[in-house]
Amino acid sequence: MSPDFPTRPVPSTRPTASGAPGSRTDRSPWNWLLLIPIAAPLLTFIYNRETPMLFGFPFFFWFQMLFAPIAVLAGVSAFYLSRRSRSKRGW
C-alpha cells in the first residue's frame, strides 16, 4: 500500500484578492437557519393528520408541500446574510 497520493505540494497560505485563505471560515450564525427545514420535516406527529383541510387537500399533504419553499427561503437567506456579514468583516 503506497502511503500517499502523488500530489504537488500545495502552499498552505496564499495572499489573494479575497484575503488569506487561512483567515477564511464557513461559520456564520445565519447557518442556524438551515436547521429549520432539516428538523421540521422529521417531526411526523405535527403533520400526520387530516384536518384542517385546504382546497380539498388533507393537512398531511398540503402542509408538507410547504417544506420545499421553506427550504429555499432558509437556504437563500442563510447564503446572502452570511455573505453580507462576511463582507462587513473586510472580505
Place this chain on the structure above:
Amino acid sequence: MHVHATELWITIVLFLLVTGMGFAAARWRRPPTLHTMDEWGLAGRKFGSWIGWFMLGGDLYTAYTFVAVPALLFGTGALGFYAIPYTAIEYPLVVLILIRLWSVCRTHGYVTPADYVRGRFGSPTLALAIALTGVVATMPYIALNLIGIQATLQVIGLGGDWPLIVAFVVLAAFTWRSGLRAPALIAFVKDALVYLLIIVAIAYIPAKVGGWGHIFSVTNAHFKATPPHTGALLTGNNQLTYATLAFGSAAAIFLYPHAITGVLSTRSRDVVRRSVAWLPVYSIVLGLIALLGVVALAAKVKPLLSGGKANTNTIIPALFEGTFPHWFAGVAFATIIIGALVPSAVMSIAAANLFTRNIYKEYLRRDASDHEQATVSKFTSLAVKAGAILFILLLQPQFSINLQLIGGVIILQALPAVFVGLYTRWPHRAGLIAGWAAGMATGIWMLYVTPNPATKQSHWGGSAFALSHLGLHTGQGLYTGFIAVVINLVVTAVVTLAAKALKVPDGIDATAATDYFTDADDVAEVPAEAAVA
C-alpha cells in the same frame, strides 16, 4: 400493438432537438482541448450559478423519480410521500459540507470523491472501497432511468427493445463527443419542459378528474379498504420509517458520484452555495408530480402489464395519455425520455471517472497521462451504458429495482470517509475501512431478510427494517440505510480508538486545513493533478 402516431412524432422531434444540442455542446465554452479529465469529465469546472442550478436539477431529478414517486404514492399512499420531506431536507443538510468538498477538490485537482478520500486518509484501499461503492450504486440507477423510458415507450405503443437501444446509442454518441457539457446543455431543455409539463398537468388534470376534494376522498376510501386500513395517513408503526427514510435518503443523495460530479463542475464556492440554495424549487415540482399518483388513483388509471404483472411505473404516462390532447401527451412523453438522458449521461461519466481515477490509474497504469485518462474514461462511460442496457434487456426489471434499493443503502456507507472526513481527520484509515465493511455487510443482510407480503417477495422486500428482528416487538421499522450507517460510524470510532491505542500506522494526510476554504481565485487555472500529467 396500437401506436399513437401524434405522440410518437412529437417525441421524435423533441428527441432530435436535444440530440443536436448534445453534439453541439462540444463547442460550448470551447476549451483548447476537450480531451482531459477536467474538460470532458467536469466541463472545465467553470459553470456559474444558473447553469449549475439547471444542471444539478436535471441531474438529481431523474426520469425514474418522475415515474416511480407517483407510482409509490399510487401503491402505498402516505408512506410514498416521503420523497417530499426527503428532497426538502437534502439541500440544507449538505450545502455547508459540499462547499468544503468543492474547495479541497479544487485545490488538489480531485475529480472523484474517492480521489479526495485517497488524499485525505492516504489509503488506496479505502479509496477503492469508496469508488466501488459509487460504481455499484450508480449502475442500477442508470438502468432504472431506462425503465422510465421503457414505461413511456410502452404507453406510446412501441414494443420491442430497439427504440430503447437507439435512444441509448444516441446518448452514448453525444456523451462521447461532448462529455459533461452535453447533459448540462440539455438540462436547460429538460428542466423547461418539466416545469411546463407540471404546470399544465396540475392546472388541467385534477379538474377533469373531479377536483382535489374528490381525489382525496377516493384516495382515502381506497386506502381504508386496503390493509392496514388507515386511509391516506401514516400509521403509528410507519412514522419512524417515514422520518428515517427521509433523513437517510437526504444524507445519501450527495454521496452519489453523479451528484458530486455536478457540484465539482461549478466555478466557485458561492456558485455551489447559491445554486444548491435554490434547488428545493425542484422539490416543489416533485411534490406536484407525486400528487399525480393520487390523481391517477381517482382517475381509475389501470397500470399496463409487463411480463404478466401490473407495471405501476406506467401509471403516469397512462394518466397523461388518457387525459391530455394527443399533441401534449407527446410533449409529456418526450419530457420523460429527455428527463432520463441527462442523469444517465452524468451518471455514466461519474462512474467512468471513478473507474479511471481510482482503479485504472491506481492499480493498472500509475503513470497514465491526463490524455490517456480521458480516453479510458470515455470508453468506460460506453461500457457503463452498455451494461445498463444489458441489465434491462437480460434481467427482470425487479432485479434493477432491488439493486437500486441496495444502492441507496450502500452509498450511505461512504458518509464517514467523505462527509465526516471534511470536518475531522480523527478517524483512522483502518477504522474507516472496518466501518465501511460493517455497514455494507449489515445493510445488505437487513435488506435480504426483509420480505414484502404485498408482492410475495421473501427477500429485498423494502427499505424499512422491522425492529422485531432485534427483539423489539413494537411493530416499528427504521430505514435500513440509516441503521447501517449508524453501525458504520460506531465501528469506525471503536476501531479508530483501538488502532490509535495500538499505534497502528495511519495514512498521511495530503491536505492542509486551509484547503477546505480555498476559493476560485486562490488556485491556478490548471489544478495540481492535471498539471502532473
